[in-house]
Amino acid sequence: MTTPTVQRALDAAFRQEWGRVVAALIRRTGDWDLAEECAQDAFTEALRRWPVDGVPQRPGAWLTTVAGNRAIDRLRRGARGSELLEQAGREALSRPDTDEDAMPEPFDETDEIEDDRLRLIFTCCHPALPLEGRVALTLRSLAGLTTAEIARAFLVPEATMAKRLTRTKAKIAAAGIPYRVPPAHLLPERTAGVLAVLYLMFNEGHSASSGAELIRAGLCDEAIRLGRALQQMMPDEPETMGALALMLLHHSRRHARVGGDGELITLEDQDRGRWDKVEIQEGLRLLESALRRRQVGPYQLQAAIAACHARAGSAAETDWREIAGLYALLEGQMPSPVVRLNRAVAVAMAGDIAAGLAIVDELSGDDRLERYYLLEATRADLLRRSGDQDAAAAAYERALPLAPSEVERRYLLSRLQEVGDRTAG
């Protein structure tokens, strides 16, 4: 019988070890599907054995060894196995007449295992793979989500997701994408690529708001968990710390940003008492140690902006001048009309609404923002603050048809009503 203690150990092992087991097996066999199947087998075996034999002292080593033995068995049986087996044998995977009932030898290659997980994450996030495939494969092979879970999180049929995963893995093999940590000269850009995948994963979850979308919200936890793992693997990389800090600081507001009816609550109106203090503290600590390294990048800057909000006891205490300065720096590193629009808000909130509106006006000519509802919504908001309720109402109305979801539409409607009331009053 599975006791709660054993169940907890199994759950924890799954969370912590799945990626390691898969990563080690891919290195040894080069076969992604085989690696996943054998990792699954090893966890099934643990479910059977741990309640009887007790939880092994080093669950990860136990699981990797069992999965490795299973890989040998499968390869021996498989028709195409001999070649792979020979390769695996060269990697010293093979042990004579493996006895699965014997407790696996503990094996001491901690560094190798850490490297394996890094190899895996860099390969999953290789820029030559389709972006959607990178995210899906990272969730499947590192986080251990099932295809069905990933499909639900991305709101696509399971068959679609299965095809996406298959195609992505097929490209790795057919196009010769190397299974390795990139060499030093490629490391900075490839690390940025991994962070982009994690942040995309996080945002997918973060944009989920209602109860029906809780599975999507779970993506945030996965992204943070993978971010932590990456940070442990590359402890000196400031942008990795910055990205993790950014995700934590955003995540800390999750209970405050959506109201009881699923409505969006702006930063200004959020109940700051509901922000997660522990995550804020961790985020601030990470950001501080990242900034000490004096290699500021876009994630650190965005985290620094989120930190300004996190430190402010109330909306009124927000240091908007500092935020406007940070957005200017961010724009220098990552020129984008969306960043500029955010700078416009910060400039206005720092006291100069006219200057903020001037930036919004400049952006109106930018084709890239043509269908972007936040351009008009921002203009509306700044006009409302400047007291021009008629112009604000007109801008809210222009924003309405562009709003991407019901949540945003409801928010805009409530604002529209508010300025309408003021005009009437």
Added chain:
Amino acid sequence: MKYVLFIICSDGLPAPADLAVMQRECPGWVKEMEGRGVRLLGRELELPETAATVRVRDGETLVTDGPFAETKEFVAGFDVLECADLDEAIEVAAKHPGSWFDTIEIRPFMDGLELGEAAQAFARNDDSAGSAYCLMMCLDGTPGSPEEEAAVVRESKAWGQDLKARRLQALGHPLQHKDTATTVRVRDGETLISDGPFIETREFIGGIVVINCAGREQAIEIAAAHPLARHHMIEVRQFCSE
């Protein structure tokens, strides 16, 4: 692994100034990559308007002027590489001046590409065996029935053997599916990598064949004899001679 780099011009011909840089820098790239043993061969193609696209329908050969894809983009030439992995192929592509102004599409070959005597002669720009033409096998993505596919494989093999026996083929090999393509561009010193082929049409290049023959007419005739011409189409274009 062996890869082909397709040099793709995206908006008609490159600007004269860009073309000048490419012409100046290309020989250095060739020298470096041959020195490293990475570049096996490659050549520029004549302009796309000189191409002929060949189909055979109901036993009749249909020839249209121009390249297979009716887009502004066209294949300007290709290089065949032997690389350790895709990262090396990307690095080599990013050093090719073509990627600075235009686009390079990297496609892995199916296993088993061997470069024989005739391919070596082509690599040396030795056209003594006849004018060099490129046949690009353009698939439209619709698979035939299993029997049809099997027949195509069987007949392709016979077609290749016949060409070799007549000393007409320098090189010929299928490419991996277009889903394995990677596009490389270099802009402002940054290497931009993306998944998939650059020319987003239904048709894609499924294989390349280099032949040495008497001229355009014979090249079209050879293409029309290939089983793929019956189901898909084949673009025929001459290589530039040195």
